[in-house]
Amino acid sequence: MILIMQVTFYLVFGIMWHFHLCFSAVFYVERMRQHCWRCSNVTFHCSEHSMCLLWVQTIREQLALLTNRPKNLLVYINPYGGKQRGKQIYDHKVAPIFSRASVSTDVIVTERANHARDHLKTEADLKKYDGVVCVGGDGMFSEMMHGLVSRTQREAGVDENSMEETLMPCGLRIGIIPAGSTDCICYATVGSNDPVTSALHIVVGDSQPMDVCSVHNEDSFLRYSVSLLGYGFYGDVLTDSERKRWMGPARYDISGVKTFLSHRYYEGTVSFLPAEGDSGTPRDKMQCRSGGKFLAINAASMSCACPRSPKGLSPSAHLADGTTDLILVRKCSRLNFLCHLLRHTNKEDQFDHSFVEVYRVKQFRFTPRYQECDSEVDLRESGATGKRFLSQICREHRACGCMPSQSNWNCDGEILPHTAIQVLVHSQLIKLFARGIEEQPVFEDPYAQCAI
């Protein structure tokens, strides 16, 4: 009994004691299908008050020894993310679990885009907290991560604009309660996009380090990325879908089909520093420069798994090994490109095509064939008349003023204002309240209760 308790005690997260009726309920995590966790409880009845009290005190003492568990959290809720149910999800599904686990919270419902980022960057008294939690989608996570990373660098005197400086890892862990239209980061780090599961990962104090890529244009810092940096196909899908926000989540499908049919390719050169040692490579083709015509240039710092693509863009990408998987899809026929895209949704190897190259790298640089001086992206549907391409004058045909074909970088769902970028992976810069996707059931019967 003692042995079982030691093994599984970390899954207990609360206890409720009823003095007069002489019983106590112990709350614990129960593993369900598809990486979902649920809150369960077992009730102990006891004929003697003193024995019941002893049990309750012992369990409380044991819980107090688990120092990795958060006691104070700062929570940001985006009330407009996804189906606009962030507040409801937090109040009904998450807050009761935090309360049961004796986690106290300060909750901020955001009033505008970048509210959470700015508050974290400057105002928040971070010493009071053991972690920060966002209730929203990938955009909301990205906002919070930017706020926390920038704050950490500023306090450490690190210049984010300099690629030479080593960034300081963040001290606070980040929790993600999925409530967006795309919850890829949550899905790739927990294995599901279920708010209750994420809340339970937070209260049991899970910790998952994560790499962060910094993206620079010459000497200026642009953004951080933790999941996907995509030029060409994924950049075009995002740019088009941003113009169709009014359509809701259906915009991604419509923009995806439209972008696929347009079959645009882009010219440029990718230079990279391959990972060494035991990081492994997704494929064994070593070279450090690749130029030509590309349908897509993707850098996946995590698998980028999501319900539509259960294995993700790069199934073996590691969350925290200091590398990113650079996937170069060269110009090919529409049919071949379709085959490649379809393999993201099934178990076939999406890299097993002659027009696809993949490298595990620590840093890379992309130079478009036609270097632009500036690119202010105009997202209006009537973009052709906007500012977007005004400065993109073809170098080789200055006289004719023809417009070179350039895409935008999709940086974790945000459009970058520059096409020529340098990317550097910072190993384990942040930590999440997550444990990665559990490969094997810990217990022989994965659906059995975790006995205490």
Ligand SMILES: Nc1ncnc2c1ncn2[C@@H]1O[C@H](COP(=O)(O)OP(=O)(O)OP(=O)(O)O)[C@@H](O)[C@H]1O
């Ligand atoms: N109160 C607010 N009002 C408007 N925008 C907000 C607010 N709070 C946060 N945001 C912004 O909303 C964007 C989308 O939020 P979130 O990621 O939570 O939802 P989403 O439905 O997943 O959206 P996305 O289309 O980015 O996947 C974020 O980039 C964030 O900056």
